[in-house]
Amino acid sequence: MSVSEQPKGPGLGDFIYDKLFHNYIWSSIFRSGYPNTPRNQMLAVATSVFLHLHPTRIHKTHVKITHTYCLGGLSFFMFLGLTVTGVMLMFYYVPSVDRAYSDVAALNTNVRFGMLIRNLHRWMAHAMVITVLLHMMRVFYMGAYKPPREFNWVVGVILLVLTLLLSFTGYLLPWDQLALWAITVGTNIAGSAPVLGGQVRFVLIGGFEVGPEALIRFYTLHVIGLPLLAAIFMSVHFWRIRRDGGLARPL
Amino acid sequence: MAIATRAPGGEKETVRQKRERDQELLVWPDLVFIEFICAILFTVTFVMLSVLVNAPLLDRANSNITPNPSKAPWYLMNLQELLLHMDKGLAGVTVPTIALIVLMAIPYTDRSNDGQGTWFGTANAVKITIFSALYSSFVIPWAILWDDGAHVRIFREFPHAFGITGGKVKWIGDRNPFDSWGAPGEVLKGIWDFAFLKNRVAIRDEWHWSLRVPFQPGAGHHDGYLDWPKDFSQVPVPLNGTWLWFWGKPDWMPGWMAHVYWYDSDLNIPAIMAEFVVPIVATLFFIGLLLGIIWKLGWLHTVRDGWLAIFTGFIMFYFSLTIIGAAFRGRGQQLVPAPHVPNLDEDPGIMRQTSPHDDQHYGLYDPGSASASYA
Known part of the structure; x- marks a missing residue:
C-alpha cells in the first residue's frame, strides 16, 4: 500500500x-x-481572580435560563456598567450648583459620545432597579430564601434599599427641574417621619431646602459612599451563595 | 438526595443538599459562556437603546417654579401615592419601614425546606399567586377610587349620562330617611351617613352627629350635646399637664425630654380616624380577607402559602400604586384619566432642554449663551 498523500504542513493560519x-x-x-480538558477547565475557574467567585462545578439545573433568568447576574452587570459609565461622567461633571447643569448640558452637546454615555448611565440605572426587583421576585417565588439562605435574603433586601438610594441620589445630579422637584418630593417624604423626620431631612439635604449642600451630599453618596457599601454587601451576598451550597434547587 | 445536618447552635435540623457529581457541569465552559453571551447581549441592547432614546434634561433647577404636578422618581411614586391616602409619616416612613422589616422576616418565619428551588413550590402556590394578584389588582384601584369619592360621582352622574334620569341623582348619604323620627332619627342618621361616607376624609370633614348627654367630658364649651367632629377635635392627652391634673410647663426638663413630652397637647380624634385608623384598619382588613378567602378555599396549608399571598399582594400594591401615581395623577395630584396627565413639556415654567445648532456655543464655555438659556 503506497502512501499517495503527504500530511499537510502548517499553513499561514x-x-x-x-x-x-x-x-x-x-x-x-x-x-x-x-483549557480543553475538564481538569484545566476547573483550574481556569479556580485560579482566575475574576472567575474564582464561581465554584468549579455546578448542578446542571442551574444553567437553565428559566431557573434564574440571569436576574442576579444582570443586576451585577448593571452595577458594573454603571460604574464604568459613571466614572466617565465624573470626568466632566462638577457637583456645584453653578456648574452641574451646564456640565450635563455640555455632555449632551459638546462632548463626543457624552450623550451616549449619559443615556447608558440613565437607562442602566432604571434597568438595575427593575432587575433587582425582579431578582427578588424570582428568589421569593422559587423559595430560594429558605434555610440555610435566610441571611442572604436579608442581605438582598439591604442591597435593594441601597439600589434605590443609589438611583435616588443620582437623580438630583443633573440639577434640572426634574431632578430638583423629584428630590424635593422624595426628601419631603423622608421628612414626614414621626418625631425625627425634620432632623432626618435636614441631615439628608444639609439644609431646609434642596440646594448646594444637598447637591454635594448626594454627589458624594452617589459616587463613593453608597457604591462602596453596595460593593461590600454584594461581596457578602455572592460569598454567601457559595457558603450556603450554591443556588437553591429541589431537595 | 438530601442529607440532614445540624445548623450551628440550632435546635432544628436544617437540610443541606448532597453533592451529586454525575449531575454537575463544569462552570467553564457551561456557565461562563452563558454569562458572557448575556453580557454581550445586554451591552448591545443598552447601547442601541441609548442611541435611540435620549435621557431627559429639562430647564435648569429653579426653586421658584414648582412644576404641577411634582413627582418623585418612579420607584418612589407608590409612596407619593400612598401619602394621599393616610398620614404623611405613616405612609412615607412607617409603612415602608414595616414593609422592609416584614420582607426581611419572611425566611425566619417560613423555615421549612419544602419546595425550595422550584418555581412556586407548594401544591396550591400557582393558584394562590394568581388569585392574590387578581384580588389585589381589583381591591387597590377600587380603594383608591373610593378614597377619591368616585363612587359618589358615579352614582350621581351615571343615570343622568345614560338618560335614565333628567338630572344628577342625590347621593344616598345626602338623603335623610329618618327626618321625622325625632331623637332616635338623629342617631340613625349618623349611622346612615357613616355607611355612605363619600371618602376617608369625610369622617373628619363631613360626618356630623350630635348626641344629647347629661355631662360632657373633654375641654371646650359644654352645651349638653356631644358633637362630632367639634367635641372630639381637641381631646387632651392624659398627663399633658392641662387636664384633670394641672402643672406648669416643665422647664426643668432637658431639651430632648421636653421635645418628646406631650405638654399641653391635644388629640384630634377625627383626624386620627381619617389619617391613621381607617387606612390601617382597611389595610389589615384586606390582608386578612385575602388570607381568609384562601383559607376558605382550602389552599392555605403552610406558612409559605400565606407568604405567597401576602408577597404577591405586596408586589401588586407596589406596581399598581406606581402606575396610578405615574399615569393617573394630574395637576394638584388629582385623579384623572391617563391622557389628561400633563406632560412636563406643557408647563410654561419648565422646558425640555433642546440641543442648540452645532455652530452655537453652549453652556460651559460661553457665559453669554449660558445666561440667556438659563434665565
Whole structure:
C-alpha cells in the first residue's frame, strides 16, 4: 500500500495562531492555553481572580435560563456598567450648583459620545432597579430564601434599599427641574417621619431646602459612599451563595 | 438526595443538599459562556437603546417654579401615592419601614425546606399567586377610587349620562330617611351617613352627629350635646399637664425630654380616624380577607402559602400604586384619566432642554449663551 498523500504542513493560519498565542508576552499573562480538558477547565475557574467567585462545578439545573433568568447576574452587570459609565461622567461633571447643569448640558452637546454615555448611565440605572426587583421576585417565588439562605435574603433586601438610594441620589445630579422637584418630593417624604423626620431631612439635604449642600451630599453618596457599601454587601451576598451550597434547587 | 445536618447552635435540623457529581457541569465552559453571551447581549441592547432614546434634561433647577404636578422618581411614586391616602409619616416612613422589616422576616418565619428551588413550590402556590394578584389588582384601584369619592360621582352622574334620569341623582348619604323620627332619627342618621361616607376624609370633614348627654367630658364649651367632629377635635392627652391634673410647663426638663413630652397637647380624634385608623384598619382588613378567602378555599396549608399571598399582594400594591401615581395623577395630584396627565413639556415654567445648532456655543464655555438659556 503506497502512501499517495503527504500530511499537510502548517499553513499561514497556524503560523499566525502560533505567533499570537505561543509567545513570551501572551504566556506571561495567560499561563496555559485554552483549557480543553475538564481538569484545566476547573483550574481556569479556580485560579482566575475574576472567575474564582464561581465554584468549579455546578448542578446542571442551574444553567437553565428559566431557573434564574440571569436576574442576579444582570443586576451585577448593571452595577458594573454603571460604574464604568459613571466614572466617565465624573470626568466632566462638577457637583456645584453653578456648574452641574451646564456640565450635563455640555455632555449632551459638546462632548463626543457624552450623550451616549449619559443615556447608558440613565437607562442602566432604571434597568438595575427593575432587575433587582425582579431578582427578588424570582428568589421569593422559587423559595430560594429558605434555610440555610435566610441571611442572604436579608442581605438582598439591604442591597435593594441601597439600589434605590443609589438611583435616588443620582437623580438630583443633573440639577434640572426634574431632578430638583423629584428630590424635593422624595426628601419631603423622608421628612414626614414621626418625631425625627425634620432632623432626618435636614441631615439628608444639609439644609431646609434642596440646594448646594444637598447637591454635594448626594454627589458624594452617589459616587463613593453608597457604591462602596453596595460593593461590600454584594461581596457578602455572592460569598454567601457559595457558603450556603450554591443556588437553591429541589431537595 | 438530601442529607440532614445540624445548623450551628440550632435546635432544628436544617437540610443541606448532597453533592451529586454525575449531575454537575463544569462552570467553564457551561456557565461562563452563558454569562458572557448575556453580557454581550445586554451591552448591545443598552447601547442601541441609548442611541435611540435620549435621557431627559429639562430647564435648569429653579426653586421658584414648582412644576404641577411634582413627582418623585418612579420607584418612589407608590409612596407619593400612598401619602394621599393616610398620614404623611405613616405612609412615607412607617409603612415602608414595616414593609422592609416584614420582607426581611419572611425566611425566619417560613423555615421549612419544602419546595425550595422550584418555581412556586407548594401544591396550591400557582393558584394562590394568581388569585392574590387578581384580588389585589381589583381591591387597590377600587380603594383608591373610593378614597377619591368616585363612587359618589358615579352614582350621581351615571343615570343622568345614560338618560335614565333628567338630572344628577342625590347621593344616598345626602338623603335623610329618618327626618321625622325625632331623637332616635338623629342617631340613625349618623349611622346612615357613616355607611355612605363619600371618602376617608369625610369622617373628619363631613360626618356630623350630635348626641344629647347629661355631662360632657373633654375641654371646650359644654352645651349638653356631644358633637362630632367639634367635641372630639381637641381631646387632651392624659398627663399633658392641662387636664384633670394641672402643672406648669416643665422647664426643668432637658431639651430632648421636653421635645418628646406631650405638654399641653391635644388629640384630634377625627383626624386620627381619617389619617391613621381607617387606612390601617382597611389595610389589615384586606390582608386578612385575602388570607381568609384562601383559607376558605382550602389552599392555605403552610406558612409559605400565606407568604405567597401576602408577597404577591405586596408586589401588586407596589406596581399598581406606581402606575396610578405615574399615569393617573394630574395637576394638584388629582385623579384623572391617563391622557389628561400633563406632560412636563406643557408647563410654561419648565422646558425640555433642546440641543442648540452645532455652530452655537453652549453652556460651559460661553457665559453669554449660558445666561440667556438659563434665565
